Amino acid sequence: MMNNTRRIASLIGAMVLAAASAAGYASFESHRLHPYLGLAVLALAAATSRMKVKLPGINGNMSVNLPFLLTAIINLSAAEAVLVTCVSTTVQCWPRKNARFNAQQMTFNLSMMAFASSVATMLAHAGWLAGNTAALPALPGLILASLALFLGQTIPVAGIVAVSEHKQASRLWWELAHLSFPYYAVSAGMTSMLQSVGGHLGWGLALAVFPVMYMLHRCYRLYFSRMVESMRTDVLVRAAGAGA
Numbered sequence: 001m002m003n004n005t006r007r008i009a010s011l012i013g014a015m016v017l018a019a020a021s022a023a024g025y026a027s028f029e030s031h032r033l034h035p036y037l038g039l040a041v042l043a044l045a046a047a048t049s050r051m052k053v054k055l056p057g058i059n060g061n062m063s064v065n066l067p068f069l070l071t072a073i074i075n076l077s078a079a080e081a082v083l084v085t086c087v088s089t090t091v092q093c094w095p096r097k098n099a100r101f102n103a104q105q106m107t108f109n110l111s112m113m114a115f116a117s118s119v120a121t122m123l124a125h126a127g128w129l130a131g132n133t134a135a136l137p138a139l140p141g142l143i144l145a146s147l148a149l150f151l152g153q154t155i156p157v158a159g160i161v162a163v164s165e166h167k168q169a170s171r172l173w174w175e176l177a178h179l180s181f182p183y184y185a186v187s188a189g190m191t192s193m194l195q196s197v198g199g200h201l202g203w204g205l206a207l208a209v210f211p212v213m214y215m216l217h218r219c220y221r222l223y224f225s226r227m228v229e230s231m232r233t234d235v236l237v238r239a240a241g242a243g244a
Contacts, residue, residue, distance in 0.1 A: 007163050012108045015156060019111035022118035026078035038080045041072045045084050049092035065092070066149070066187035069117065071194055073145045078121040085117040086110055108160060116152025120145035139192060146188040154180065 045068035065088050072084040093109050095101050124141035158173035 004163065004166075008104070008160065011156075011160055011163060012104060012111070015108055015111040015115065019115040019118070022115050022122075023078075023082050026118040026122050027082065032077050033080060034076050038072070038076050038084065041068050041076065042084045042087060044068045045072065045088040046091045049088040064183075066184065067190045067194065069149065070120075070142065070145060070187060070191040073117060073120050073124050073149075074142055074191065074195065078118065078125075081121045082114050082117050085113045089113040108156075112153060112156045116149050119152060120148035123148050142188055142192055142195070146184055146191075150177075150181065150184045 045065045048065040048068060051064045069081075069085055069088065072081040076084070089109055090106070093106050123144040126141070126144075154173055154176045158169050158176055161167065162169035162172050
């Protein structure tokens with residue numbers, strides 16, 4: 001038990017160090033601020049962060065704020081993008097009424113998201129992507145940023161759950177990736193549309209995607225609830241067959 005606690009603490013410590021290094025470097029490389037757009041994206045990312053669904057079979061949840069995090073990464077400075085990510089993560093992980101605050105979990109989640117968003121920002125604004133066309137704004141950077149967030153979240157989560165619950169990390173990651181990858185793909189597509197619409201009609205209209213994210217949240221909740229019910233039914237059927 002003590003050894004397991006130390007391993008968890010070591011993983012969290014490594015995540016904090018990685019986040020501090022990546023965020024510091026990314027912020028140093030980017031200094032231009034976008035206060036009005038930054039505040040708008042921050043408000044929407046924080047609001048949608050409470051729209052989360054429990055992932056079946058895994059001790060974790062998924063929020064529908066990803067398009068706004070990607071919007072921050074593509075359009076804001078690295079410091080602003082990390083700030084938006086950390087604020088929305090804090091709102092997402094903040095315990096509900098009468099629930100206990102878990103400092104370790106909050107520290108890990110904040111560090112994980114800060115690291116992932118920092119790497120995603122550096123990839124999205126890499127110098128060798130400067131030849132993007134106006135027809136598809138920042139598409140290569142958006143794809144790389146989405147991939148960085150996907151790997152930067154799923155790998156650490158699978159690792160910490162594997163250590164804390166004594167499970168195989170690779171299998172956990174595959175289950176987590178299988179459940180969440182479609183959402184990352186959809187979010188990248190929505191962010192690409194936001195980029196196009198925002199350039200022509202203004203970001204006030206583009207950020208009206210909030211109702212769409214609410215509907216996506218409802219669809220995911222329904223899908224996962226049916227999946228959980230199906231899993232419970234299978235367990236009951238197997239138990240009945242074993243007892244016969």
